[in-house]
Each structure stands twice: as structure tokens, then as C-alpha cells.
Amino acid sequence: DEALQEQLHEPEGSFKKYFEYTTDIYSIAAPVFLYKEIKIFSWKAVKMLFQFRKLDAFRTMHESNKAHFTNPKTVQLFDRYATYTGSSPYKAPATLNIIPHVEHAYGGWLPKNGIHAIPEAMARVARENDVDIQLNSSVDSIVKEGKKVTGVKIGGEKHQCDIVVANSDVKATYHSLLGDRDSKMAKRYEQLEPSSSGLVFYWGMDCAFPEFSINNILFSDNYQEEFHELFESMHVPSKPTVYINITSKLIPTDAPRGCENWFVLVNAPCNVGQDWEAEIKKARNSVLEKIKETIGEDVSGHIMHEHLLSPVDIQRLTGSSQGSLYGISSNSRTAAFKRQSNNSKRYKNLYFAGGSAHPGGGIPMVTLSGKICSRLIMEDHS
Ligand SMILES: Cc1cc2nc3c(=O)[nH]c(=O)nc-3n(C[C@H](O)[C@H](O)[C@H](O)COP(=O)(O)OP(=O)(O)OC[C@H]3O[C@@H](n4cnc5c(N)ncnc54)[C@H](O)[C@@H]3O)c2cc1C
Structure with missing residues (x-):
């Protein structure tokens, strides 16, 4: 922290103060918002109310970061954490400054054999506990009988279920699987703003680039404009911040000898029917341009x-x-407060997990949603 603080010419102690502030948010908000279903009338929620000011909910992330740091580059660095939830730092409440705490306190991790190793490990544990996992079986609908669910239909065939956990997108679950387009929750999801999406170029490079490390963020010069394009104009930013992840820097076998595996991501708006061919072409050029500007080399030939x-x-x-x-x-x-809770208030025996349900998207939160969901099932059915 101190090296970074010095490099960014921030006053002494500013990073320490900032991380104390983010730690406070985490210790107050996490027990109420992350690890459990939200219960407004619980003891923990009441306790939280007494410390509400510390949640910093009335400023945006950007306003708070600007108040904490003097260098606009430091502000931009911490503003970027809004994108971990597909949101804009100019709109998201400063409570989301909980995210830098998590990354700072627990670190960034790279699973051996890639991110897919996580669901594989979960599947292994499930199978060891006699769970029968049927892959490549697309659920056509969730079967309802009055106010409870009794199964799922796959390929026209009904499978009787005591409990259904929908890990599919909540809006799609209401619309396609439950046929409940007119329900209160479906209508609510119609009105909620979707998070941003992403555009990824997976590039196999024919040589190594010592200029880059494992994680590289090439920041744009105008962050406000970037988020305006993402959430208002609904276009891939014309001068995007570029994230390049190169795991072969750490795990050489991830790429052929002397080569590199580049995962190049730019934030993109969600799909509202844009001309994606044009958007992608434009974005690819901007990415190559940004890389050239950063390392002084056109990498397209590699x-x-x-x-x-x-x-x-x-x-x-x-x-x-x-x-x-x-x-x-x-x-x-x-x-x-508006996300789908992990148990259905409308149908008995129906539960929700995944990024569009509580507590939200991203791998850590999705994993927590599964945990909350399983605890609720055990409470309801033990
Ligand atoms: C390019 C990219 C980069 C990302 N980077 C990060 C990151 O760095 N850190 C991070 O935390 N998060 C990241 N995310 C976000 C993260 O991957 C998601 O938030 C998370 O995977 C959502 O989990 P989920 O279980 O809700 O949905 P998914 O992972 O999409 O799983 C839902 C599954 O349900 C299946 N399904 C849907 N409908 C049906 C049906 N009717 N019948 C049967 N199966 C069905 C789908 O096929 C899918 O396999 C990234 C996402 C992408 C695309």
C-alpha cells in the first residue's frame, strides 16, 4: 500500500484510512446483506441501523473516493471496483466500497486449471454425497400446482421434485420457466436496470510480452465518458479501459512454450439490439490502439x-x-433490496440462487447465494 501511495503521490496515511473505512463497511454490511437473506426486522438489521452512517449509502462511490484521495488516478483506480458488480461508480452507492476491502483483505486467487475447476470441485463433492447430476438437460418449464411447485419438465417429460432451485436468470425463470410474466416480481425485474456486460477477445499470442504482468489494467483517460457510453448511450466505450489477464505468466503450461494466452476484456453495455458487428470491430481497433499507446507496439501481427x-x-x-x-x-x-430473495414468496418449494438473485452477481456472491439458499431449504424442510 505504501509503495502505491507514494507512486500516486497521495498523502501519508491516506490508504490506511481508506481501507479502515472499507473494512467498517464490510463488517457492518456483510452480516446483513451478504451472508444471509435480507431481514429488515432482524436484530442484526436493527444493530446495523445504529451504524447506518458508516455504510456511506448517500454518496456515490466516486464521490467518496474523490473525498478520500487527491490524485484523479487513485480515484479512478478505486472507482473501477464498481465494475465488479457491472455498475457505474458515478451512480452506485459508496456502500459498494466494500469491494476493495474484500480484494485487499482476502487477495486475488487463481484456481489451478482455471475458473472451471471451482464448479468441477463442487460437482465432485456433490457426487461423493450421492447427488445425480444430469448435464445437458435444458429445463423447459417448472411445474406448478396451485401455490406450490412439484417438478420440472425436460424434453416434454415431467420430473417430480420435492424442491426446485432455479439457478437460471430470474427474469427468464419468471417469463419462460414459470410462465408468470404478469407476476409482481416479473414486472419488477422488467423495470430494474441490468448490469453491464462484457466483450472478450481471447488471443493466442505468438510471443511473450515482458511489458505486461498477470493482471493489467489500461485505464481510459475519461472514465466518466466511458460509463456514460456504457449506461446511457448503450455503446461499447469508444476509448475503453482494457483489462488483460495472462495466466501463462504464472502457469507456463497455459500457453505453448514462448507464447501467451491473453484474455482481453472491455466493459460493454447489455444487449439492447445494438449492431454488434460494428461495435466489435470498433472495440477491437480501440483495444489495439490502447495497447500500442501503452507499450509502443502494434500487437495485432502477433x-x-x-x-x-x-x-x-x-x-x-x-x-x-x-x-x-x-x-x-x-x-x-x-x-x-429489490433482488429476488432466495426463497419464493409465491410458490412453496421453489428457491432461487445465482447472480440475478440475492445477494448479487460475480462468482463469490453467486456462491454465497447457493449457501443462503441451501440453509433456507434445510430450515424449511429439516
Ligand atoms: C467474460 C466474463 C468475465 C467475468 N469475470 C468475472 C470475474 O472476474 N469475477 C467474478 O466474480 N465474476 C465474473 N463474471 C461474472 C460471473 O461469471 C457470473 O456472475 C456468474 O457466473 C453467474 O453465476 P450464475 O450461476 O448465476 O450463472 P451462470 O454461471 O451463467 O450459470 C447458470 C447456468 O444455468 C444454465 N441454465 C440456464 N437456463 C437453464 C435451463 N432452462 N435449463 C437448464 N440449465 C439452464 C446455464 O446454461 C448456465 O450453465 C464474469 C462473467 C463473464 C461472462
Whole structure:
């Protein structure tokens, strides 16, 4: 922290003070908002009310970061954490400054064999506990009988279930699986702003670039404009911040000898029917331009292999509404209270997990949603 503080010419002690502030938010908010279903009338919620001021809910993340630091680059560095929930630092409440605490206190981790190793490990534990996992079985509908759910339909065949946990996108679950387009919750989700999406270029590079490390963020010069384009104009930012992750820097076997595997991500708006071919072409040029500006080299000739993931692909591959990465955005003070709770208030035996339900999107939160959901099931059915 001290090295970074010095590099950014921030006054002594400013980083320490900032992380004390983010730690406070975490210790007050996490027990109420992250690890449990939200219960307004619980003892923990009442206790939280007495410390409400410390949650910093009435400023935006940007306003708070600007008050903590003097260098606009430091402000931009911490503003970026809003994108971990697919939101804008100029709109999201400063309570989301909880995120830098989590990264700072617990660190960034790289699972061996990539992110897929996490669901694989969970599946292994489930199978060891006699769980039968049926892959490649798309659920057509959730079967309802009055005010309870009794099963799922796959390929026209009904499978009787005591409990249904929907990990699919909440809006899609109401619309397609439950056929409840007119329900209160479906209508609410119609009105909530989706989080942002992403555009990923997977590049196999024919050489190594010592200028880059494992995680590289090439910040844009005008962050406010970038978020305006993302959430208001709904275009891929014309001068985007570029994130480049190169795991072969740490795990050489992730790429052929002397080569590198680049995961190049720019934030993109959710899919509202943009001309994606044009958006992608423009974004690819801006990314190459930004890299050239940073390391003084045009890397396009070194791309041996390219694979693309667009918001449309994300929507198609995961069923996420409009290809948003993190369910609904946190661009309002009330977003946390509007997410689908992990148990259905409408149907008995129906539960929700995943990024569009409580407590929100991103791998850590999704994992927590599964934990909350399983605890609720045990409480209801033990
Ligand atoms: C490019 C990219 C980069 C990201 N980077 C990060 C990051 O660095 N850190 C982070 O924390 N998060 C990141 N995320 C976000 C994170 O991946 C998501 O928030 C998280 O995966 C959501 O989990 P989920 O279980 O809700 O949905 P998913 O992971 O999408 O899983 C839902 C599953 O349900 C299946 N499904 C849907 N409908 C049906 C149906 N009817 N029948 C059967 N199956 C169905 C889908 O096929 C899918 O497999 C990133 C996402 C993307 C796309």
C-alpha cells in the first residue's frame, strides 16, 4: 500500500484510512446483506441501523473516493471496483466500497486449471454425497400446482421434485420457466436496470510480452465518458479501459512454450439490439490502439488465434437476460433490496440462487447465494 501511495503521490496515511473505512463497511454490511437473506426486522438489521452512517449509502462511490484521495488516478483506480458488480461508480452507492476491502483483505486467487475447476470441485463433492447430476438437460418449464411447485419438465417429460432451485436468470425463470410474466416480481425485474456486460477477445499470442504482468489494467483517460457510453448511450466505450489477464505468466503450461494466452476484456453495455458487428470491430481497433499507446507496439501481427465472446454470446450461452454479467445493476441505493430473495414468496418449494438473485452477481456472491439458499431449504424442510 505504501509503495502505491507514494507512486500516486497521495498523502501519508491516506490508504490506511481508506481501507479502515472499507473494512467498517464490510463488517457492518456483510452480516446483513451478504451472508444471509435480507431481514429488515432482524436484530442484526436493527444493530446495523445504529451504524447506518458508516455504510456511506448517500454518496456515490466516486464521490467518496474523490473525498478520500487527491490524485484523479487513485480515484479512478478505486472507482473501477464498481465494475465488479457491472455498475457505474458515478451512480452506485459508496456502500459498494466494500469491494476493495474484500480484494485487499482476502487477495486475488487463481484456481489451478482455471475458473472451471471451482464448479468441477463442487460437482465432485456433490457426487461423493450421492447427488445425480444430469448435464445437458435444458429445463423447459417448472411445474406448478396451485401455490406450490412439484417438478420440472425436460424434453416434454415431467420430473417430480420435492424442491426446485432455479439457478437460471430470474427474469427468464419468471417469463419462460414459470410462465408468470404478469407476476409482481416479473414486472419488477422488467423495470430494474441490468448490469453491464462484457466483450472478450481471447488471443493466442505468438510471443511473450515482458511489458505486461498477470493482471493489467489500461485505464481510459475519461472514465466518466466511458460509463456514460456504457449506461446511457448503450455503446461499447469508444476509448475503453482494457483489462488483460495472462495466466501463462504464472502457469507456463497455459500457453505453448514462448507464447501467451491473453484474455482481453472491455466493459460493454447489455444487449439492447445494438449492431454488434460494428461495435466489435470498433472495440477491437480501440483495444489495439490502447495497447500500442501503452507499450509502443502494434500487437495485432502477433495474434495467432482469436476467439470472441460478446454480450449476445453470453445471453445465448448462459440464458442471462440481455447478456448482463451480474444480474441487475447496483446503480441505485435500493438495488440490494429489490433482488429476488432466495426463497419464493409465491410458490412453496421453489428457491432461487445465482447472480440475478440475492445477494448479487460475480462468482463469490453467486456462491454465497447457493449457501443462503441451501440453509433456507434445510430450515424449511429439516
Ligand atoms: C467474460 C466474463 C468475465 C467475468 N469475470 C468475472 C470475474 O472476474 N469475477 C467474478 O466474480 N465474476 C465474473 N463474471 C461474472 C460471473 O461469471 C457470473 O456472475 C456468474 O457466473 C453467474 O453465476 P450464475 O450461476 O448465476 O450463472 P451462470 O454461471 O451463467 O450459470 C447458470 C447456468 O444455468 C444454465 N441454465 C440456464 N437456463 C437453464 C435451463 N432452462 N435449463 C437448464 N440449465 C439452464 C446455464 O446454461 C448456465 O450453465 C464474469 C462473467 C463473464 C461472462
